[in-house]
Every structure is written in structure tokens, then in C-alpha cells.
Amino acid sequence: MSRFSFAEFGNELYSGKRSYPFVGKRNLWFIIAGAAVLLSLLIPVIKGGFNLGIDFRGGSEFTVSNVQDTSISAGEQAVTGIVPEAVPRVTNIAPETVRVQTERLSDDETLAVRDALIGAYGVTEEEVTSNFVGPTWGEDVSRQAVIGLIVFVVLAALLMAIYFRTWKMSVAAMTALVVVMITSAGIYSLVDFEVTPSAIIGFLTILSYSLYDTVVVFDKIRENTADQDVSTKRTFAEQVNLAVNQTLVRSINTSVVAVLPVAAILFIGAMLLGAGTLRDLSLALFVGIIIGTVTTVFIAAPMYAMLRMKEPEIRKQEKRVLQRRSLEAKEAEGTVRA
């Protein structure tokens, strides 16, 4: 092949000419996933938790945009000039944008600090945005996220079990989901991304994407293994592996297509807007979509194959396949000798 072509790559995967051992090397993938999960659990412990946004800490926040001189000290002085005991955190979050975070300020203080910032950075009133978060807000957000997580996982597991008529697919999909969740959180902690309510919603959306991807692949697995009990061509594991390979081009294409718009938001959000809804949402999605696709292929499908391989019917069928193969091999040898 002179030039790499996705269509031909797809052909080879479809026919089985080219095959990647997703199921065959499952122990290797599981070990890697296990290590990633373990690391993801350890990182926050070592680093002392996540970089929680103001919504989880409580306090006041000002964002000044269109700033010509983004000096940190100007912002600090503006705050301490009004509230001497305050310890402001001033960060330059994007070009021409400065964010000032302080502990909770009273209404009068907020207005005064706002005016001071307008003076300090030489901007108009229109360019200062303020945000106040009560101390219990973060708890609310976390509680709702946990409720959402549990409700979604339970409903999704039921839906999958009903749709595929086997709980084993649900278990495999949920295992992959747990890996996605923990490793995404690990990456968040490792890179010190700020955890905000937007990020958490992005995080919950990842779960939907991850399951979406798994459903598509599992649908193909179900189709391929529909006549498993009569076929002696491939063992169950091989059949699952073929299905994953056959949907590989689709998996790649859909995740690329899903990631492209997210990358566009991430780029615009991070480069031009700084921290905020857009960046936090897209960052979580960006990380999660990639991990979600990878875990479907490397964890969910092999896990399903493994769960079913011990079933007596599947074992019997596997024996038949192997018998046929050794027979064929002997015959082939025989003919060669003859």
C-alpha cells in the first residue's frame, strides 16, 4: 500500500486481515489500567487534594478584562487598600484578563473593591465582573454531583442490561466507566486543573460519552456473537476481538469528531476567556472523551469477553473451535508430508 488509507485500514480490520489483540492481551491492559487507577488515587493524596475553585472554598472573586498592564501588585493593593486584613489571590488568567480572589467580602466592601480595581487597572465599570460564593455552596454542588452520578450509573446500568439482555455487558461497561472516572480525576489532580461546578458537569457528561461509545461497540459484539453457539469458526474471545477491530475505525472517527469541537472550545476558552464555564467544561470533556474511547476498546470489551469466557456453553464452543483447528492443522501437515 503506497499511501495509508483509512478505508483500506477499515477493510483489513473488517475482514480480520489486520487485527489488534484487544482481548488476547487483556491482562496487560488490565494491569496498565489498574496501575493508572492506583496512580490516580495516589496523586491527590500525595499532592494534598485537588485545586478547588472558589465555588468550593467560598469567597469573592473579581474578573477584570481588557487590562493593558496586568500587574499582580496593582490588584493586591486595590484589595488591601479597602480591606487591610485580606489576603487576595491575583492571577493573570488570560491575555488582558486578571482575576482577583479574596475571602468573603461584605456588600459595601465588594462595591469599594470593585471601584478600587477599576481605578487600579484603568478600566471602565463594564469590564469588572464580580462573583460571590457562600461557604456552603461547594457542598451543594458536590452533593448534587454525587446524586447525579449515582442516578445516572444505576439507570444506565439497568438500561444496558435490558437492551443487551445480559448483565455482564453492564458490568463490563461500568467497570470501564469507573476507570474513566478515576483516571480523569487523577489527571485533573496531576495537572492541577481547577475543579469548578462546570468541570464537574463536564465530568458527568464524560460518563454519558463513555457509555455511548461502549454501546456502539457492544452492539457490534452482540451482532457478531449472535450465532456463537453454532459457529466453530472463532472462539467467543476471538469474535469479540473481531468486533472491536471492526468498529475500530468508527471508534477513531467518532472520538476525533467528538474531540474536535471540544478542542475548539478549549482553545477559545483557555486562550481568550481564561478560566470560566467554557474552559472548565471543555477541559473535562477533552480529557474524558479520549480516555472514554480508549477504555471502551481496551477495558470494556475485553472485560466482557473475560466475564463470558467461563460460561460452560462458551467453553464447549471454544473446545469445538480448537478441535477443528488442530484437526485442520494435522490434515495440513499430513498433506504436506504426502
Added chain:
Amino acid sequence: MARTGPGSAAKRTLVWLGVVFALLALLLGGGSLWSNASWTPKLALDLEGGTQMILAPEVQGSSTGEITPEQLDQAVEIIRQRVDGSGVAEAEISTQSGQNVIVALPGIPEPETRELIQASAQMEFRPVLFGGPGQAPAAQTPTPEDQLPTPSAEPTDASDPNWITAELLQEFEATDCTSPEALEPAVEPAAGDQPTIACEPDTQGKYILGPVEVRGTEIESADYGMARSAQGQSLNEWVVNIDFNDEATETFRAVTERLFAIGAGDPRNQFAIVLDGVIVSAPTTNAVIPDGRPQISGSFTEESAAALSEQLKYGALPISFEIQSEQQISATLGADQLRLGLIAGVIGLVLVAVYSLFQYRMLGLVTIASLVVAGGLTYLAICILGWTENYRLSLAGVAGLIVAIGQTADSFIVYFERIRDELRDGRGLVSAVENGWRRAKRTVLASKAMNLLAAVVLYFVAVGNVRGFAFTLGLTAIADLIVVFLFTHPTMRLLAMTRFFGEGHRWSGLDPTRLGALPLYRGAGRVRHKPVERPAVELRGRNKAAAGEAERRMTIAERRLAEQKAAQEKAAQQKVEQKSNGAPAGDGQQETVSARGHGPEEGDKR
């Protein structure tokens, strides 16, 4: 359905899509002509600029701290009345996840408005000392200095006229109960042990009121219904019933005894129910109420009776609010965010378009067209929802729309890959489209169900302004389903009949040779043959009809060409079969093995 070809069925489906579009556009067009609908979506305050407050209601005196849905509804009603009363136009008040109240106001609220929103409702029952029409003071001549009242003694009870001092009367005369400001709920209610001046918005009457005698918290319950006669017959008159607790029953008996003794005609026969400094009702006393169950009658409609009983419930339930989060966004920043969000959307769309053209050649155009149709549907839906449900597009909503580009394109990819798989199995395009659709349809439905489920769960538990994200995600999932069924599939059916796609032009994205449907290489004694593992899925009537229709549509020349081609293909096929009979069994369907060993193209090397 009548036995017709896929071509006419496809056209009919497209007509249905057109009808859906036309109906939505007509609805919106009619709405903008005769109502306040707009052709552009309404924007949430993070795009428009303004203040958003998230408030946690707290029931005073509640031991559990939990708030029931009914109490939350009352909380929203309280805030709505206060915000409307304070003259802020276009405020948005809604509840979130069953425990918070969200108030979105344009611009930056005055400190008084903020305090007012947070304060707890204060309901008081005060006796009326003096009443009068609430006209503008200029229309009246103030009482001359020498005629001003001078209290002769310390007031003995709450109805005692000695409460009225000279200053109080002057203040009373200066009060204008026809001006909107006078009807605003008070931030700091008057002291309970002092007389006060209050207006009654309904009648525009103004009153001097005595000290508080019963507090709203002493109301056990309040409801409304039809008055009944002594015989228990329903009278055609709406009344409001109050039920006081034991302590207030005693007090109220004493109060009604006193007021009833004053006699009808005197304003001091009335008592006023004051909520946040505004009189909601000032009934006269017709009887002594010994059992703590007064009934207010008058010219109530069902609506006004319901409203008064609701207000009485607030009094029974003083709810205060704690600001959980407050965000102020300037209009310029909002416009900036919207502009950048739209730029991000366009970039995302272009990237997806380029990628699908790269991957699927001309088929990518179908993806792009489908995305455009889905975008159009979503846009109309958002505008209509903005009009009917007051839905406002937030920045998170815009993010949801952009993310949805990828998720929508996903379903097309699933479909196209299925068609390709069918082509790889050696089907003609028309039947590949039908078969691919039958299989892709199920997958698309199942996976979209996941998206929808997530969107619904997120919508109901979402905190903060990310609810808009879940909403647009769910909306686009539905739009996606509509588009796949009513646009993409029928379009594919029609395209399958064109020569460009049907004959598998190399730029069509459905070129069978590139998809390995025909032998890829010969020579060296090896031929790659398609892995027909089990009989192809039986064509259903419709698909047979599809092939038939495709045939009917050919010109004579085309038909001859096709026949020739078929004959050639058959010959080639036979050749292949001959060869493959002697070829390795690798991944083939034969269960016999030849002597030539395994070819490199063997599948499943595990």
C-alpha cells in the same frame, strides 16, 4: 405502507421533514407577529450581562432545616412578589434541584433590592386607627397646625386613638399610596410595638395602624373555598379561612371583641393584615371570633381568594434566604463571551466538516448537510422555547450546542460505517444502504438513549448555571434523532440511486473497490476474498422493492451497461471462487484446508 420503492418513500420522508420545519417556522413567525416571540434566541444573563443570585431558602423555626417542595414554591412566590414590587423589570426567578431559588436580574441590583430579596417575610395583624383615600398629597390640603391631634393620655389598647400623634398624622398625609414606591415591600418593617402607616395596593387606600396584635407565624393554616350557610349549603361566594394556633386564638378573640364593640362604620372596626409593610387585606369585623377560625369574605374571586390564602401561608412560614452564590456580569463581557463562543462553534463545525470530507469524501457533504438541518431544527426549537417557556441560552448552553456537533456527527459515522461494512460484504449500494440502516438504526437509538439519559439526569441535578448545558445536550440529541431518521437516511436512499454514488465513484466515499468488496490483488497465487461468514441478512420486501426501484429508474443504456457489468462480475466472481477453493482457508468460509499453507491475510491471529 404501500409497496413503493425507497425513492418515493425517501422523498415522502423528506417532505415530512419539510412539514416539521414549516410548522416550526410558522409557529415562530406567528408568535413574532402576534405575540412577543423573536427570531433570535433569548440570552441568559451571562451572555446579556446582569446579576444572578442563587438563594437557599431557610424556614425560620424549622428544626429539620429541610424545605418541602411546597415551601420552595412559596419561597419563589415571595421573591417574585418582592422583585416585581421593587420595580425590577424582566427578572427571572426559578427553582433549582428542589432546594435553591435562582434570581436573575438585568444590570446590577441596588443594595436595597438585595436586602429585600434576602429578608424573611413578616406578616402582622394590626388594628386600623385611621383610614383614608390614598390620593396624592397635593390634592389634599394638610390639616392645619392647630387641628392636629394631641394625644391626651398613654394609649391603653392597640385601637386607642391616642396612638395618633401630630407627626404621625402629618406623615400619613404626606404618604402617597398611588405611587409605585409606596407599594414596595419594606426592607425593614416597622417596629411591632409602634403604630405605622401602610397602603393597600388593591384599593389604594392608606391607613394608620396600631401596634401588632397577632403575628403571621401564629397562623396554623389558611385556605379558601365557597362560603357555607348555617345549614351547610354552599353560598356562591368565595371566602378565605384562617386557622390560628391556641395562643393566637385567645388574642384574636380579645381583638375581635374590642373591634366588634367599636361598631360598623368606624374605620377602627377594621384590622389590617400586613405583609412586608404592605396591606394585603383590611377586613371589617362582623363578629367576635372565639374559636380562632376567622373567615374573610368580601368580593373575592376564586383567584383573589387563592392569592390571599397563599399570602397568609407565607406569614405562617417566614422564609429567609441566604445568598449561596452571586455573579455579576457586565453586558460587554457577556457580548464578548457570546462572540467567542460562536467563534468556537464555527471553528468546531469547520473542523468536523473538514475531517468528515477527508474521511468520507462526498459522503461528508451528507454529514455537513445533516448538521445544518439539525442546527436549524435546534435553532427554531430554542427560539420557540424562549418564547413559550422563557428558555434563555447561556454560555454553558452554547458549549452544549458545540459539544453536540460531535455527538450528532457520531450517529452519521455509525451509519456510514455500517453501509461500508455492507459494501465490504459485497452488496450493491442500494441494498447496503437499506441493510446498513436497519442495523445502524438500532445502534443509534440505543446510544442516543444514553445521551438523553445523561442529559435528563444532569438537567435535574445540575447546580449553578450549567443546567443550560444539559438542556441543549438533550435538545440536540432529539434533533439528531429527527435528522438521522427524516433527513440523513432518506438522503442516502436517494443518493444511492445516483450514478455518482451508485457506481461507487472514487470520490463518493463508497467506492466498493476501495472498500475491499472486489478482489484487491491477484497474483502470487493469492486473492483476497470477502469473508461471507453467514448468509447475508434476508432482504425484506422493502429492500427488494428498493432494488426493483433502482432497476426501474435506469435508462435502457444504463440497464444494458449494468447487465454487462453484472455478467463480468459474475465471471470474476466465479474466477475468484475457483481460486479461493484452492486458496488457504485462513479466514474463509470453507472448512477444508489445502496444502498451500496459511496466507498472510489470515484473520484472528490469537
